[in-house]
Amino acid sequence: MRGTGHGSQTGSFDYEPPMTLLTVSHTEHKIGFAFEVRRFQTFEQDGVDVLYRPRLPGLDAIREVCASVSKPVNVVMGLKVATFTVDDLASTGVKRISVGGAFARAALGGFMRGAQEVKEQGTFIFASNALFHSGASSYMEGGAEELD
Numbered sequence: 129m130r131g132t133g134h135g136s137q138t139g140s141f142d143y144e145p146p147m148t149l150l151t152v153s154h155t156e157h158k159i160g161f162a163f164e165v166r167r168f169q170t171f172e173q174d175g176v177d178v179l180y181r182p183r184l185p186g187l188d189a190i191r192e193v194c195a196s197v198s199k200p201v202n203v204v205m206g207l208k209v210a211t212f213t214v215d216d217l218a219s220t221g222v223k224r225i226s227v228g229g230a231f232a233r234a235a236l237g238g239f240m241r242g243a244q245e246v247k248e249q250g251t252f253i254f255a256s257n258a259l260f261h262s263g264a265s266s267y268m269e270g271g272a273e274e275l276d
Contacts, residue, residue, distance in 0.1 A: 161189060165196045172197045178224060181205075185222055187212060194221030206230020 168179050180202040184190050194201045200223035205212065207230070217225060240255035259267075 161185075161192075165193060168193055168197050169200075172199045178202050180226075183207075188217060188252075190217070190222060191220040200224050202226055204228050 160186075164181065168181070171179060176199065178200050179193070179197060181193070182204055184193060184203065190201070190203060201221065202224035203222050204210070206228045208225040214217060215227065238254070238257070245251055245254050
């Protein structure tokens with residue numbers, strides 16, 4: 129929803145959140161990628177501020193979408209199949225990158241691999257990748273810039 133918001137303790141403020149459109153086509157394989165590009169252009173003309181479509185098939189497709197619109201294009205990274213770098217995405221014209229739940233899934237994966245190591249091998253090598261308590265605390269308090 130767009131319009132004026134009201135802060136509880138800071139008074140009122142004007143805020144117009146960007147309208148982000150998620151576009152997914154379950155018929156892409158039947159209609160073709162050109163149809164997807166036309167959809168992005170139509171949504172941009174309708175006033176969408178940020179365009180987003182998950183699982184674009186590769187850097188060439190991302191580049192084509194970015195070149196076809198003037199609004200920012202958002203991509204989601206952190207999926208096993210998406211192995212592009214920030215520089216790769218920037219070179220295509222991407223302006224926004226989301227990671228979804230990738231950080232949480234990575235943390236859970238590390239936890240599960242560590243537990244499996246202890247259970248199956250009886251070792252604690254996983255802990256060599258762990259943060260020191262002091263470093264983690266400092267980082268959470270905003271004092272550390274690096275996690276070592």
